[in-house]
Amino acid sequence: MTSLIFNPRFDRRKLLKGAAALGALQVASPFIIQARGETPIKIGMVDPLTGVYAAPAGNEVMGAKLAIEQINAKGGMLGRQVELLVEDSANDVGTGVQKARKLIERDQVNFIIGDVNSGIAAAIAQVTAEKRILHIVSGGHTDSITGKDCKWNVFRVCNTTRMEANSVSNVLFTKYGKKWHFITPDYAFGHTLYDACTDDLKKLGGTVTGNELTPLGTTDFSAYLIKARAANPDVLILLVQGSDMINCLKQVVQFGLNKQIHVAGTQQELESLAALPPEARVGVWMFEWYWKQPGVPGVEKFVADIRKVNNGNVPTARHWFGYTSAMSFALVANKEKTTDAVKLAAALEDFELPDDVKLQPNKVYYRKGDHQLMTSAFVGEAQSKGKDDPEDLYRVDEVVPGDKTAPAVSETGCTIQWPA
């Protein structure tokens, strides 16, 4: 057997077929490029389309695609058409880096968007900085990306974990009590989010009754929940995300814990609430963007546009992340009339998003100093069933502007080094 594996034998026919195919490829490929006419401007996107983050990643890509369509319909970027090249990071750092390199080196993209996974986003940022490509992190939240590891070419649309914690801490403390127990996912995102929450809690004068570090991908949370209840906290804070959030919240409700302890957390997503049965849609959270914003310009149109490509479903925050990331490139490039990464990065500093892109009431801009988008937090409560729409699963109580939730630039640990 091994000899076959290590010494594959090609016969004459196979060799001929292979040669013919290769020949055809040589003729065919320039033809494809010619057919496109003028070379388009390329945006590369790396996101985990397979694995546990497939749902949010797919939605980010959908949002970016919508943006590209709209950009092209309005004449493209610098008069050229824009093309989106999507690669699957498979929720793996190595793969993500490899795909980013492929997009930059082989496909010659001008811009990069990605990744949902914080670890991959940070790793890709190393590559884009080295290759001098303007990069927007669409959905990876860990602080360091616009904190101690910030880079001149990297901007971020979604919130930092600090911003998430700051948006809800006060409400939870004053409304629900001062003894908090945490269920924290045991990786970078969870740790920074936990630190942010406990810092806030200490400032407010509360106490932590315990922290259950759960491995990513935990299916059964019962053991942690038994411990959490024994500690008798006022609030049970769930910091887990994705399928972990779904499993954990479902079990919390089955155990009836939500009737004894207040259940809350920081980041909650429509993807998670939609995957839960109605009785398990409980708790106080923050959304990073919400589709139901009566009277806010542009939102209704955006919702309608996404419904057309999303089986009639409404956009989630992830759609908005992808959309805003792609739109930011087009807006700034058309304003500056260049694709030069350094010039565009400088121009993006303190760049304010227009109404039809920001899609929220407050002022939204990329902050000079750490390149973090000052985007709002939608603080509110999950609701089991929407009144007018089955997808209205969240009640927004307050939209807190980004510069209220973000710590000052001096506290982020970010010092941007511009290329010489």
Next chain:
Amino acid sequence: MMTQLLLFNVTNGLIIGAFYVLMALGLSLILNLSNVINFAHGGFLVIGGYIAYTITPYIGFWGALLLAPPLTAIIGLAVERVLIRPLYGRDPLYSLLLTFGLAFMIEDGTRFIWGPQGKPVTIPAFLAQPLSNDLFFITGYRLFMVVVVMIAVALLFLLLRYTRLGVRIRAGTLDLETVAALGINVGMLRSLNFAVGIFLAGLSGVLAAGQLGLEPTMGTGLLMPSFIAIIVGGIGSLPGTLIGGLLIGVASGVTAVFFPAASEAVIYVMMAVILLTRPRGLFGEEGMMS
């Protein structure tokens, strides 16, 4: 306080373990008779869950519980016939690689059909609450799961002990060559055995869908503990698999009390210790995998 916490977690561990037992028995059946390490078992669990999700609106939760496992088994039969049968008799590595690939295909297939977005599965309301305020972690549904597992295990052992098929499966596990020489259709035997294994995976899928979120990736997290249950219990021994599943459930439950971050790692440590001190597992027969 501490004793109560410990007691709670032992009981809770047994409940979790019971679920692993159901998965692991299916895996174990297939491994014992056909020497196939079925990495796609978690995939079949997902298929079972999604079938239940799809048919529940028409025939209700109880109908889905009855119908989804046999439907999954039929899919399993087709897969066995087309993909796995040609690999019998070859090095187990072949079927391992095949089922490993199959697991990815099933995951992406479910994503393609049902979408990457998780699906909510609602269970009958009277099962969805705890039995008492103190023993809040024993919900009607979890108790129901344990009962279903007990019935399934009892039926499986009865099948293996008293039916012709069962006797042949057990005989085949010990010495397939002799069984074949006695004129028994080994191909058919393997197919039926595979179907029984996949039936259990489908049943696990329906049960899991009621308690966890239904997602294309949900099988992966449930598969590894089941493998470990087999190794700890001993390859070749179904009672061993049963004990192994319960043991790892309790071990991870108890670890969660003292050192929560290690509650997943502990089952791997257990496997390592068993492999070092008693390579055949607690109840395994020597030389099963040689």
